[in-house]
Amino acid sequence: MRRFLIYRAVLLATLFGLLLYMGNVSAQELEPRSYSASPVGTNFIGVGYSRLSGDVLTDPSLPITHVQAEINTYALSYVRTFGMAGHLASLGFALPYVDGNLSGSVIDAPTQIHRSGMGDVRVRLAFNLIGGPALTPQEFARSTPATTVGVSFTISAPTGQYMPDRLVNVGTNRWSFKPEIGISKPLGNWFLEASAGAYFFTNNDNFYRGNERTQDPLAIVQLHGVYTVRPGFWISADLGYVDGGGTSLNGVSKNDRQSNARYGLTGSIPLTRRWSAKMAVSNGLVTRVGGNYKSITFAVQYRWFDS
Numbered sequence: 001m002r003r004f005l006i007y008r009a010v011l012l013a014t015l016f017g018l019l020l021y022m023g024n025v026s027a028q029e030l031e032p033r034s035y036s037a038s039p040v041g042t043n044f045i046g047v048g049y050s051r052l053s054g055d056v057l058t059d060p061s062l063p064i065t066h067v068q069a070e071i072n073t074y075a076l077s078y079v080r081t082f083g084m085a086g087h088l089a090s091l092g093f094a095l096p097y098v099d100g101n102l103s104g105s106v107i108d109a110p111t112q113i114h115r116s117g118m119g120d121v122r123v124r125l126a127f128n129l130i131g132g133p134a135l136t137p138q139e140f141a142r143s144t145p146a147t148t149v150g151v152s153f154t155i156s157a158p159t160g161q162y163m164p165d166r167l168v169n170v171g172t173n174r175w176s177f178k179p180e181i182g183i184s185k186p187l188g189n190w191f192l193e194a195s196a197g198a199y200f201f202t203n204n205d206n207f208y209r210g211n212e213r214t215q216d217p218l219a220i221v222q223l224h225g226v227y228t229v230r231p232g233f234w235i236s237a238d239l240g241y242v243d244g245g246g247t248s249l250n251g252v253s254k255n256d257r258q259s260n261a262r263y264g265l266t267g268s269i270p271l272t273r274r275w276s277a278k279m280a281v282s283n284g285l286v287t288r289v290g291g292n293y294k295s296i297t298f299a300v301q302y303r304w305f306d307s
Contacts (some may be wrong), residue, residue, distance in 0.1 A: 030238035030282050032193060032224040035150040035182040037088060037132040039140040041306035043083045044079040044092075046299050054284070054293030066102035069293065073097070073119070083134030084127060094122045098160075100168045117161030117170040126152035137305050145186040152197075154178040164206045174204040180220075191226040199245070211250055218245035218258065232270035238282065239263050261285040264295070275303050 050073040079092035103112040119122035131148035156178075161170025180197025199218040207213035219242065226236040239261070246257035264282025271277055278299045284292040 002235070003081070018268075023094050028143055028281065030222060030224075030240045030262060032185075032226055032236035032238055032266050032267065033134075033153075033191070033234075034152070034195060035128070035148055035184045035193065036191070037128070037135075037140070037145070037148060037184075038081050038090075039137040039305065040083045040134045041137070042081045042303060043306070044301055044303050046077045046301035048073070048075045048077070048278075048296040048297060049073070061180075067102075069102045070098040071098065071101065071102075075222045077231030086134055087128045088132040088134050089125070092126075094124075096120075096122075100170075104166075110216050113284065115168055115170050115210075118159070119170055120158060120160040120172055122154060122156045124152055124154040134169045142151045145191075146209060147183070147185045149181070149183050152178075152180045152182070154180070162278045165209060166236070167208045172204065173206060175202040176200065178220075189228045191224075193224040193226060194305065195222045207249070211273045214251075215246045216244050216246045216257070219243045232268065232276055234268055236266040238266055238280075239285075257287045261287075271300075274303050280290075 001236060003059045015228055030235055042182070043288045051067065052071045054259045061091040073096050075096045077092065077094040079090055081088060081090045083089065097117070099116040101112070101114050103110065106186070116233075119189070128148050128150040131146045132150065135143060149211060154177070158173050160169075161171045161249065162171035162173045164173070176199050178197050178199045180195055182195035184193045196221050200218070201215040201217070204213040214281045220240065221242075224236050224238050226234055241260050242261075244257060246256045261284075262282050264280060265284045266278065266280040268276055268278040278297070278301065280295070280297040283293045
């Protein structure tokens with residue numbers, strides 16, 4: 001019985017990690033056009049839905065099998081562009097709500113959990129270093145697309161639902177920070193994009209009854225090939241890779257360093273002059289630790305200018 005309880009705790013810890021990994025605006029989300037230019041004074045507000053489902057890879061030496069996850073995320077987002085030192089900048093917010101069902105078997109005994117609640121708020125500030133000058137809508141319409149190099153800084157705040165007496169939570173009870181650099185190069189109707197960054201995490205010093213959980217930095221690289229059919233209508237082939245992010249509990253390593261790759265497709269189409277819709281699908285290409293999951297995202301966005 002003691003060994004069963006230990007294995008059950010391992011399973012719950014695995015499911016906990018996956019819920020954070022998927023629910024907190026996943027670090028592996030493939031995001032094309034993150035550094036695309038827009039006129040200053042452009043406002044975007046959107047609502048989105050993501051469904052993530054699939055297997056969870058665990059240590060094969062453990063009697064833990066059939067680990068599955070189905071996680072639904074609903075998100076409200078807002079982005080505004082503005083000028084800074086003659087260059088284009090933007091500030092964005094995202095607020096997710098997460099609803100997840102996770103299950104697995106310990107020595108053939110099924111274990112299931114369900115969690116739902118508000119996730120951690122994310123804030124992103126981006127700034128174009130090269131290219132992408134601060135242009136009005138009229139100037140932007142007359143401009144020719146050019147290569148841009150930008151940087152961004154994303155903060156995830158511990159605002160999500162968190163109860164320290166539960167091993168599995170929606171919120172993380174910690175801060176995370178992601179500096180990133182990206183480049184976007186136009187080639188006719190194509191845009192070739194690349195970005196590289198890393199998440200850095202503070203400690204969760206109240207993890208399940210007063211324990212301390214730490215996580216190493218998680219490096220992220222993304223590549224995108226974007227084809228523009230017409231203004232506002234584009235399709236992107238996406239590839240992403242993450243490495244690192246191993247966790248420790250009270251200083252003891254959990255040997256769960258990630259080294260995973262994903263691929264996917266993203267498309268956006270204008271519905272009216274101000275409304276657009278986006279759909280994205282992605283899947284695991286190589287998964288060594290964590291969730292080998294499928295992701296489907298739908299989102300609608302409304303755009304308007306200050307003047």
